[in-house]
Amino acid sequence: MKFERLIKLVRKCKVSPFLGAGFSIEAKAPSVDDLKTAILSEFDNEKLRNEHKDDSLQDLTNFFVEEVCNGSRNQLIELLHEKFNFAPACMNDHSMLATIPHFKHIFTTNYDTLLEDSYPIAERNVVRNDKDCTYIQEKKTTIFKIHGDFTDPDSVIITSxxxxxxxxxxINSGLWDLTKTEFLTKHILFIGYNLYDDNIIDIIKHISDAVGRNQKEMFLIVPRINESRKTQLKKLGVTYYEAYASEFLNELITELRSNISKDFKHGEISSEVYTKFCNFHDFTPGIIMPPDGENQIKGFKPLEKKSIEQKIQFTVDDVYKEIANNMDFEKYGVIIDNPIYPAIPKIEFKGEHLLNCVHSVNGIVIDDNISAILVMPVPKDLELTIHIPSRNFIEIIKGKAYALNKQKVVFDIDFHIYTMKMIVAINEQASIDRKFDVNFTFKSKDTFTDIDLAIKWIDFISAFFSGEDVFIKDVSNIPFNIKNTTKNIEHNFEKFKEYYKNIKQIEQLTGEKFSLYHDCSEQAYYASCKYLAYLKHEPVIVKSPGGVKISAEAITLPDFAESNYENKEMAAVSTSTDIVLDLNGKTYKIPYMHSIYSPCKVIKLQRKDQDKIDIEFKYEADQYYALYSDKPTLEEFPKVKALN
Structure with a gap:
């Protein structure tokens, strides 16, 4: 790395740039020769122009002010102001410099405003004189214009x-004192000076005389310089790099992207510097700065209307080479039983087989010391159209698809009450025959949150297992069904649908919604039927294979006569009380359940004593009615007689 030592110092915020006219050359700012030509054109005769054409800019401007303009600077300032009123052609170097928050203080002898124009107004201070020094805000980048500019004509330093x-x-002793202090506390980097102009040499000498041997090492970046100047630089303690500013800035930004996260973690830079550099790359990092230990980076948030691109780049040894080249998630992948990971197969690369691994966000390296990574296929969001002609059913549902390998694609669809994984095997012959091997896996959910979605999507799985044609149009125009299966698949999905509809009606009749719904079970299904029948005050059918016998012992019948009851058909009602039902986490109590057996026969009468008898009824049908009610038997059925 060409600028290794210098860049290491910049990474620790220990360098301040000192910019000369050469830094603005690409922007087509007027050069020294341009300024001299403009000034010479103001001379009255050719003789004067020839006498002073080889003067330095300082001497020429001094002669112009003192001899041509009789001591007035007004014409010189107007002329120079006009020359510096130009549209910049290229601002690449200025723009790059403005994205490096490590440079808190920047010094320049340039009169143009290109440098400050590269920074948002709210994020920079511009200091041209002592008065400006009193308004410096530390959190902003400060640009010290030690030769002033034309916004304050009195601040302009140009003549000898x-x-x-x-x-x-x-005149501005405070500004000069701050400049000398910077040479004591920071390494100074000169850019845009060829050092043929003795002006910058004078600045270095005067500061060296003022601070002695306590000044920090200085650096110079310039494309070309002769040997005598190199010797002079060495005596002044200036390290020289033969390069253009753009070459240095590009290498610096590349190195900062690679190392700034590491520098922040180790406490080499402040959170402000780190955050600002990330902001220049369109995101804000989530950071934690514990009192002990390294700083931490936790998460990334894109700036408004910006996006984040994360990359993992890694290399592996020969042991993992085949796995990395093929990425066969069916062969090498595993499902990790952890709720933080999606249920998608992953391949793990770790240990000595992982040679290096770098995680970057928008080009900034976040971590280059990763010991293990999990790689999984990237799911693609889909909208699938489900069509079941036999049920006049057509709906759109969102799903995901990912490749297991080069031959197999997985479609994952969440139907709210269950999930479906469909693996489609694709090969050349399948493409020709228009036939594919498809494997379906359904998995029910224990709970769900939307009863309307449950009612809707139970149709899909019910139709599928009933052998009906099911079209998933975005996957294939050929219907999916199990008509040709050798197995007769039994299912209760129509009962599930009835259960979901029962729950919906219960909510409508009670005016209360369940916060969570439990999957359909035998117990839940019958509980929903019973409670809905209770709310609607409608009888329900109860199966009774082989009939039912009802008996009562030691009862009293006031008008008892055997001839009135024996072998006669009649209706009997038996009543249970306090029926408790559990439904979707709620408990309901029904006061009465009346079982209605009609018709039934008395098959046994036996007198116990003068007032008591035992009686037995036989109900021969295979089902009877039950009525769930708030009323006791005699209120619900006023015409029946109680067996006391």
Whole structure:
């Protein structure tokens, strides 16, 4: 790495840039020669122009002010202001610099405003004089314009007299003191100076004289420089890099992307610097800074109207090479029993077989010390049209699809009350024959939250297992069915549908919704039938294979006569009380259940004593009616007689 030592210092926020006119060359800012030509054109005669064409810019402007303009700076400032009023051609270097929050203070001798224009107004301070120094806000990037600019004409330093005063009796002594302090506390990086202009040499010398050997190491980036200047730089303690600014900035940003997360974790930079750099890459990191231990990065949030792209790049050894090349999740993948992971097969790469692994977000490396990774296929969101012609049923449902390998695709669909996994095997012959091997797996859910969805989607699984044609149009135009199966599959899905409809009616009649619904079981089904019948005050049919015998012992009949009862058909009602039902986590109590046996016969009468008899009835039908009621027997059936 060409700039290794310098970049290491920048990563720790220990460097401050010092920018010269060369930094604005690509933007087509006026060069020194352009300025000299413009000034010489203001001279009255050719003789003067020839005499001063080789002057330095400082000497030429000084002559122009003192001799041509009789000591007035007004014409010079207007001329220069006009020259610097230009549309920049290329701002790449300025834009890159503005994305590096490690540079908290930036110094420049340039008169243009390209540097400050590269930063949002709310995020930078511009200091041209001592007054500006009093308004510096520490959280912002501060741009020190030590030669001023044309927004404050008195701050502009350009003539040789200006430079002499700048070093000996500076008007803005506070600004000059801050500049000297920066040389003491930070490494200074000069960019855009060729050092043929003695101006910057003078600045380095004056600061060196002021701070002695306590100043930090300085660096210079410039495309070309002769050997004599290199020797001079070495004496001044300046390390030289032969390069363009863009070359350095590109390498710096690349290194920052690779190392800034590591630097933040180790406490080398502040959370503000880290967050701002991430913001330049369109996201905000979630960070934790414990009092002890390393800083942590937990999560990433895209900036408004921006997106996040996460990447995992890794290499493996020869042991895992075949697995990595094929990514056969059917052969090598496993389902991990952990609720934080989706139920999709995953391949794990770990240990010494994982040679390196890097996690990045929008180009910024978050972690390059990963010891194990899980790789799974990426599910694709789908909208599938389900069509069951026999039931006049057509609905759209969302699902996901992913590839197990090159031959098999998995469709995962959540039908709210159950899930369906459909594995479609595709090969060349299947494509020709238009026949595919398809494997279906259904898995019911213990609970669900929407009774309307339950009523809707029970039709799909019921039709499927009933052998009806089911079309999943986005998968195939050929219907799916089990007509050709050798097994006769029995199912109770129509009973499930009745159960769901019962629950819906119970909610409508009570005016109360269940917060959670339990899957249909035998007990839940009959509980729903009973409670719905109770609410509607309608009898229900109870199966009684072989009939029912009802007996009563030691009862009293006031008008008892055997001839009135024996072998005669009549109706009998038996009553149970306090029927308790559990339904979807709620408990319901029904006061009475009346079992109605009609017709039935008295098959046995036996007198116990003068007032008491035993009686037995026989109900021969295979089913009877039951009525769930709030009323006791004699109120519900006023014409029956009680067997006391």
């Amino acid at each position: 007299n200006d430079y002499e005063q700048f070093f000996e009796e500076p």
